[in-house]
């Protein structure tokens with residue numbers, strides 16, 4: 001059973017997961033799953049927004065470029081292996097969903113599905129994107145994170161809903 005919860009009810013938990021083993025981004029049709037560790041939750045344009053940062057070298061980047069929406073699934077602590085796998089193998093030549101045994105469920109408000117068994121997931125509609133700009137980025141950040149100049153694309157997703165899975 002899936003229950004809609006407050007947009008920022010899981011704010012702290014989501015940041016902790018991002019900062020830990022990561023969370024799972026689902027995007028594309030057919031969908032692909034990729035681990036993300038960078039993300040921001042906040043308010044812009046009076047909207048509730050989840051922003052992702054995806055390097056152009058990721059297979060998921062091409063999928064997002066052709067997508068209107070995405071889902072972000074926060075998994076239980078037992079998914080450490082799957083998070084490491086989806087964060088190191090590319091969906092370009094591997095069906096990560098099949099390899100991990102993920103069951104996808106139809107999105108509740110968007111066309112992108114979500115992963116069954118997630119603690120809760122965000123459903124987001126892309127409202128803006130931009131590439132991080134080396135002209136205005138602190139040089140020490142460029143040296144540390146972008147030796148290959150593969151600056152992230154930031155995708156701003158309006159959070160349409162956050163849904164918790166409950167076993168009842």
Ligand SMILES: Cc1cc2nc3c(=O)[nH]c(=O)nc-3n(C[C@H](O)[C@H](O)[C@H](O)COP(=O)(O)O)c2cc1C
Nearest residue numbers: 022036037038054055058059060087088089090091
């Ligand atoms: C914990 C963790 C967090 C990650 N966070 C990001 C991220 O925020 N942005 C990004 O572009 N890649 C991130 N990655 C790397 C991608 O998940 C990895 O390159 C993945 O294989 C890309 O999958 P794809 O080619 O199927 O899109 C992360 C990896 C791990 C293990």
